[in-house]
Amino acid sequence: MATCACCGTTVFFGKRAGPDQYCNDNCLGRGPILSVGKTVPDYLVQAEAEKIFKAPCPVCRGAGPTDVHTSHTIWSAVLVTSWNSKSQFSCKPCGVKRQLLATLQSGLLGWWGFPWGILGTPVTIMRNLFGMGTKIGAARPSSDLLSQTRSLIAMQSIEQSRRTPAA
Structure with missing residues (x-):
């Protein structure tokens, strides 16, 4: 049985996008955010999470x-x-x-x-x-805040790439 590439739940039917399988449309829509989020450097996530935390x-x-x-x-x-x-x-x-x-x-x-x-x-x-x-x-941001911050940075990056015209 496959697991959702977004939330990790077991997928019986679901949706497929490339090599990844998702449990529903919501997770399918969040897939690109998670992919981009994996490329965001940890130091940037930590710095942004500290700003939100404070x-x-x-x-x-x-x-x-x-x-x-x-x-x-x-x-x-x-x-x-x-x-x-x-x-x-x-x-x-x-x-x-x-x-x-x-x-x-x-x-x-x-x-x-x-x-x-x-x-x-x-x-x-x-x-x-x-x-x-x-x-x-x-004293410091939780792991949930770090994860949410990573997603926020990824969404901003995706949005910025959509607004920037291709050269």
Whole structure:
């Protein structure tokens, strides 16, 4: 079985682009960003991540550090269940606030499907609680911030190459 070149999940059907296989259109669209991202030097990623880390929180405008915080939600109804994870650049209090809201939403809306709602809701709630309790290093950017920064630099590079006319 193949694995997605973007997210690493197992691909049963998926999409193919050259030698790479992707699980869906979303990952297929992110494939070029990951390819370009692999060519970005580590020192450049580290320097840009440090700028983001030391910047004020883009959500509340308070003092940083700014890092990547992920909240997870689940909702379900009878036989339909939907999971979602959203990442945001923010300070720890803003990240915890969003994770708390996602936990409350999941606690109210997650249980109503069988079997995945009943099984997935406790897992989703635990992921949020773990995220709220995890102390992101106040001294340096997290690995998630470095990864997101690499993708941002890659997207900027792709966008710049599209705007620059071929000679």
